[in-house]
Amino acid sequence: ASTLVLAEHEGGSIKAQSLSAVVAASSIGQDNRVSLLLAGSGSSLQQAAEKAATCHPSISQVLVADSDKFAYPLAEPWAKLIQLVQLKGGYSHVIATSSSFGKNILPRAAALLDVSPVTDVVGINGTHQFIRPIYAGNALCTVRYTGANPCMLSVRSTSFPVPPISGDSKSDGASISEVDLSTLDEDSIGKSRFIKLSSEETDLPDLGSARVVVTGGRALKSAENFKMIEKLAEKLGAAVGATRAAVDAGFVPNELQVGQTGKIVAPELYMAFGVSGAIQHLAGMKDSKVIVAVNKDADAPIFQVADYGLVGDLFEVIPELLEKLPEKK
């Protein structure tokens, strides 16, 4: 097997989530050759490529597509790039993480290559059999891919955690080569233009990869009160999450939403305050290792998935936690 992994980079480094796709690639087979595809423009791309070359022992090659066309993660040029690289490399598998980047780009590229992708994979059984959640995680579907190469997958990063790299297992470094873009089909490139990305600046860890997540629901009642959740997160070194209800009520921006249509998280500790536990929310967090729920309503469905429940008023519980929790080392 030979696998092309589509990676995202930021500020001269590979995004941690993208490494999950490399971990998934390694579980496809022992003799799987992994090539990492990076696209962008300028020095931060080259920096990211150098880091990528030594970031995981199973990466044998880093392919770099350097062009203004890839300055932003647009689906139109990316899909053509994947098509080009696949036609040259003849990979058996193409894998991306099912981030908003992967979800946007992989199916478009698959259509150009005339294959069906398998999205949101949570388990790999051999080279062509995969497990993916359906009906918001209320059922698990095992599918077999029977089509032509490449077999294209997007994988949930929470299902393929990246083990910490130990100092002595450092890889020798993969070769880095530039993708020849002279034959890139430019049709449809330029029909979409990046205008801007608006995001909230925060010092807290990233929701998708945090070890601890503290989430607030509608019961917080206001954006002002939601700051209590942020304070608690700060104390725990945790990321902040929110339910769809809290986002829709305007307490916090959308990118903090945990659930079927928001982020899927699986931290070591998930603490939910004033969260009722709608099916769509549970779909986004029920793989967390330890779940704590605090809710006034003893019948809230969140208690059915919580390891530790506390029936009580969050406006009393959070201040008490803030006072009694040990300081983060």
Add this chain to the structure above:
Amino acid sequence: MKIMVAVKRVVDYAVKIRVKPDKSGVETQNVKMSMNPFCEIALEEALKIKESGLAKEVVAVSMGPSNCVDTLRTGLAMGADRAIHVEASRDLVPLTVAKLLKKLVEVENPGLLILGKQAIDDDCNQTGQMIAGLLGWPQGTFASKVVLDKEKQVATVDREVDGGLETLCLDLPAVITTDLRLNQPRYATLPNIMKAKSKPIKKITPEELNVDVKSDLEVVQVTEPPKRKAGVILSSVDELIDKLKNEAHVI
């Protein structure tokens, strides 16, 4: 301009689904079926654009067995002008749906194609991206805001991405897939439900569209996800901190 909207008939979002004992799939017999919520949002957006005077006609399309007509009637009752039903007896993978849609687009020539970002049954999140790729049209997926400029023939789309909100400018014709926050779909009123009965639904088959409905994916089995074991209800914050520290070892 004409807007085409693809709608899918799925198990109603409020139904608690049951996995069939033989693991062949999820029970859909005698279960309430509805229009996929993301497709409702797609149709609502098309209707709003038409009402603002920027589009002349909204065409709803659905693919699958004969009872997809019910879903199309719902769409017509919401306000779509006419509907097309591609009748297919077997389950269609997103790639096939995209190929069928492409054929319809070539006949209908819409200026905008709007789809839900995903169906809440298979949760694939693929069809919009695939049809955009096949047509060579730009795509604005996971849209939470769409602004059309008729003179410049562009759509400005806010997209919900992991890092926040991304804004793109797309040349028309384009494909847009909808996220939850884009709008609040309307309910069909009784007079509109009555009116919808006389609106045309054209029936066509994949054979007539010259598309092979083969699948390169095979369902091996469908199972229930592992259940979490029931936890404990604690009585105080002190107890909670003690458990997290000394039992779960997570703080």
